[in-house]
Amino acid sequence: MTERPARRLLAVSAAVFVAAGVFVLGAHSADGGRDDLSEKDRKRVATVTRLTTDFSAAEQYEAMSGGAATSLASVNLNSFSHFSENITFAEEETFKLGNALFQKLWVSSPSSTQASDGLGPFYNARSCQTCHIKDGRGHPPEGAADATSMFLRLARAATTPEEETALKTFGELSLPDPVYGRQLQDLAVPGLKAEGRMVITYTEEQVALAGGEVVSLRRPSYSVADLAYGDLDAATTLSPRVTQPMLGLGLVQAIHAADILALADPDDADEDGISGKAAVAIDPKTGKQTLGRFGWKAQSATVRQQSADAFAFDIGISTPEVPLHQGDCMSAQAACLERPDGVQKRLGDVEAPPPIMDLVTFYAENLAVPARRKASFAETLAGKRVFYETGCVSCHQPKFVTRRDAENKAHAFQLIWPYSDFLLHDMGEGLADGQAVGVASGREWRTPPLWGIGLTKTVNGHTFFLHDGRARNLTEAILWHGGEAEAARNRFTALEKHDRDALLTFLESL
Numbered sequence: 001m002t003e004r005p006a007r008r009l010l011a012v013s014a015a016v017f018v019a020a021g022v023f024v025l026g027a028h029s030a031d032g033g034r035d036d037l038s039e040k041d042r043k044r045v046a047t048v049t050r051l052t053t054d055f056s057a058a059e060q061y062e063a064m065s066g067g068a069a070t071s072l073a074s075v076n077l078n079s080f081s082h083f084s085e086n087i088t089f090a091e092e093e094t095f096k097l098g099n100a101l102f103q104k105l106w107v108s109s110p111s112s113t114q115a116s117d118g119l120g121p122f123y124n125a126r127s128c129q130t131c132h133i134k135d136g137r138g139h140p141p142e143g144a145a146d147a148t149s150m151f152l153r154l155a156r157a158a159t160t161p162e163e164e165t166a167l168k169t170f171g172e173l174s175l176p177d178p179v180y181g182r183q184l185q186d187l188a189v190p191g192l193k194a195e196g197r198m199v200i201t202y203t204e205e206q207v208a209l210a211g212g213e214v215v216s217l218r219r220p221s222y223s224v225a226d227l228a229y230g231d232l233d234a235a236t237t238l239s240p241r242v243t244q245p246m247l248g249l250g251l252v253q254a255i256h257a258a259d260i261l262a263l264a265d266p267d268d269a270d271e272d273g274i275s276g277k278a279a280v281a282i283d284p285k286t287g288k289q290t291l292g293r294f295g296w297k298a299q300s301a302t303v304r305q306q307s308a309d310a311f312a313f314d315i316g317i318s319t320p321e322v323p324l325h326q327g328d329c330m331s332a333q334a335a336c337l338e339r340p341d342g343v344q345k346r347l348g349d350v351e352a353p354p355p356i357m358d359l360v361t362f363y364a365e366n367l368a369v370p371a372r373r374k375a376s377f378a379e380t381l382a383g384k385r386v387f388y389e390t391g392c393v394s395c396h397q398p399k400f401v402t403r404r405d406a407e408n409k410a411h412a413f414q415l416i417w418p419y420s421d422f423l424l425h426d427m428g429e430g431l432a433d434g435q436a437v438g439v440a441s442g443r444e445w446r447t448p449p450l451w452g453i454g455l456t457k458t459v460n461g462h463t464f465f466l467h468d469g470r471a472r473n474l475t476e477a478i479l480w481h482g483g484e485a486e487a488a489r490n491r492f493t494a495l496e497k498h499d500r501d502a503l504l505t506f507l508e509s510l
Contacts, residue, residue, distance in 0.1 A: 034258050036404040045401045048415060049259075051393060055385040058376040065451045065510070066248055066369030067402075067414030075370065079455050080135040080247050084366045086410045091366070098363025101356055103129040106315055108189035109340040118342020118351030120316035120327060121192050122185035124151050128307075128360070131243045131314060135367055136452075136460040138243030140200060140220075140469040150469065151314070152184040152198050152222065153239040154232070155435045170280050170289050173299050173438040177236040179229055181328035183313045184238075192335060193228035198240070202470075207479050211497045217479055219430075220470050229333055237442070239433040240468035241296055247452050248418060249294070249303045250365030254402035254411035255422070257291045263397060263421045274394045274484050276423030279446065280438050284308070284321050293422045296467050297437040298446040304361045311352055318343070318350040319357050325350070365408065369416075369451050374509050383506025386499050391488040395447045397421040419450035419510065428482020431466065443483060454508035474507050475500070 037045060052059055064070040069084035083095040104116065105126045111117035125131045131138060131149050138149025155174035158164040166172040176182040180195050188194040202218040209215060222238045261278055268275040281292030281301035292298035300306040308321035316327030318341070325341035342351040352360075374380050387393065396419040406412040424444040434442040445467060453474075457463050463473045471477035481489040492500065 033262075034256050034403075036256060041404070049399050049401060051388070051398065055381050055388075058381065061415055062417065063372040063375040064415075065372055065417045066251055067416050069251060069366075069368055069410055069414060071368035071370050073370070075373070075455065075458060077134060077459050079370045080245060080367060080452060080459050082368045082370075084250070084368045084410050087366055087408075091362070091410070094359060094362050095366055098359040098361075101128075101360050102132075102363050103127055106317060106342075109342040111342075114342075114344050115347065116342075118317050118325070120185075120187070120189045121336045121339040122195055122328060122333075123187050123189075123316045124148060124183070124185055124314045125187075126315065128310065128315075131310075132246050133243075134459050135246040137245050137456050137462075137464070138469070139460065139462050139464045140240075140242065141198075142462075142464075150198070150240060150242045151186075152224070153241055153435065154180055154182055154184060154236050155239070155437070156233055156235040156237065157436075159235075170282060170438060173281070174436065176328075176330065177233050179330055179332045180227075180232060180236075181313075181330045183328055184224060185316075185328060189339065192339070194226075195229065196224045196227040199223045199225050200240075207493070209497075209500070210494050213497065215475055215479060217476055218470055218472070220468060222468075237433065237435040239435040242464070242467065242469045244296070244448065245452055245456075246364055246367045248369040248416070248449065249306075249367065250408060250411050251369070251402055251414060251416050252293060252418060252422065252449070253303055253365065254406035254408075254414070255293075255400045255416075256403050259400055260291060260293065260422050264423055272394065273487055274425070276395065276421055276425055276447075276484075277439065277444070279424050279440060281305070292438065293446075296445060296448075297440040298422065298424060299437050299440075303365050304357065307360055307364055308357065317352050319352045320350055320354055321357070323350050366410065370455060372417075372509055373454070374505075377505075377509075379502055379505045380509045381506075382499075383502035383504065383509075386495065386503040387506055390491040390495070390503070394488065395421055395423070395425055395485065396450055397447075417451060417510075420447045423447060425485065426483035427485060430480055430482045433467075450507065450510050452510065454510050474504055 068086040071082040073082050106119040107113055107117050108119045109117040125148050133149055140150050154177040158167055163175055185195045186197045201221045205217045205219055207215045207217055222240055264276050264278045266275050266277040279292030279298030280289055281299055283290040283301050284305045290301045292301055294300040294306045308319040311317040311319050312322040312324045313328050318325045326337050329336035347353050398419055399417045402411055402414045404413045424440045424446055426443045427445050432443040436442055465471040465477040466480060471480055478492050
């Protein structure tokens with residue numbers, strides 16, 4: 001078994017951040033560790049987060065994936081939509097108001113419904129819930145034209161010294177297409193043509209597993225059709241993205257940066273083949289560089305930033321964080337820029353003023369992680385052993401203890417089990433999108449958390465996984481792993497069938 005150390009010296013990771021131009025990481029103690037803990041608590045945290053070697057029984061509190069915030073509600077299609085169990089009664093009201101705004105359908109301007117207008121002019125969805133169906137995982141269009149939970153990111157290389165500087169200093173994490181912007185919008189308000197539509201074609205590839213089983217993988221190819229405003233730039237790349245589950249985001253935000261940076265090993269100093277790299281994002285409050293942890297390429301530092309970007313580029317709604325009243329319209333799209341916006345001066349200077357952002361952000365930060373199912377069952381424990389022995393824990397770090405000084409007490413000092421290191425990893429050419437975002441190359445992706453993955457079918461009615469939903473089940477998702485994960489993938493293909501089945505049972509229990 002090849003296993004990464006549970007912790008690395010933060011000084012190494014911090015040096016890498018400085019080399020990348022990152023100067024603000026948040027406060028750390030003098031030895032480079034956590035500044036929020038006493039020495040006694042540090043020892044407790046180090047002990048409780050150490051990788052287990054005992055698979056005879058479930059670990060203490062293992063079934064409580066989100067700590068005290070874990071949802072204990074019955075399993076059903078609403079399993080991703082419950083609030084954290086440990087928020088206050090007053091906060092429950094805030095959560096419910098945020099939920100109403102999350103489901104709110106925005107309309108085009110001008111409208112008699114003045115608190116709801118400002119949609120687009122180009123957009124991919126009219127509400128947050130339209131993309132994040134039941135607060136869960138998106139999917140590629142299957143047998144229908146519905147692509148509202150999947151879209152194409154657009155980006156290109158720098159062509160001027162100014163653009164190169166913007167990328168190097170992280171003033172920009174990527175550069176938009178000069179005509180179509182940062183995202184292809186397949187919908188538009190009345191009177192405008194949508195920008196175009198995504199086209200997907202698949203070819204099947206066979207993979208043989210030990211014991212004679214053969215699995216067919218589908219390799220996607222992406223293009224665009226019906227472009228209404230001219231050609232894409234020749235250098236523009238297309239990156240398909242399905243929406244990610246919303247659960248546990250506030251807990252992820254409450255993980256101390258030191259604990260994530262301690263797992264980074266960008267130069268593979270320990271020669272285990274795993275070279276996780278910390279992402280760089282811009283803190284929306286300070287404008288300074290900080291650790292990215294949200295999004296497929298970890299391009300966002302906070303839940304609020306991720307929410308503001310979604311408002312701007314998915315729906316076309318301006319916020320204080322991203323005050324683009326015409327959304328993703330570019331200067332080449334004059335008809336779009338001429339459309340009226342939905343700013344109501346009596347409510348503020350943007351279409352979604354601070355009170356709306358406060359409520360939506362609180363909602364997104366407090367969607368609870370469901371409790372584990374069958375965590376102590378023999379087959380689940382057998383699969384957990386295989387998960388460790390094949391090296392999956394090298395990137396899918398099982399557990400963290402969140403900050404004692406988290407902004408929301410519900411997120412503070414919780415033992416959580418996200419199964420992610422929140423770092424960027426080279427996943428090989430098979431999953432490459434050719435699109436750099438910040439320090440992430442076209443082959444690198446953030447390790448997605450696995451908590452809740454076993455309820456995807458229950459909540460969302462499908463089992464499509466990976467950034468573009470190409471994998472039709474968990475087996476296919478594992479077989480697409482390459483690059484740093486290729487050794488673990490090869491160990492999976494060499495397993496006896498009963499061990500592969502046990503591993504899948506473990507994943508389905510998360």
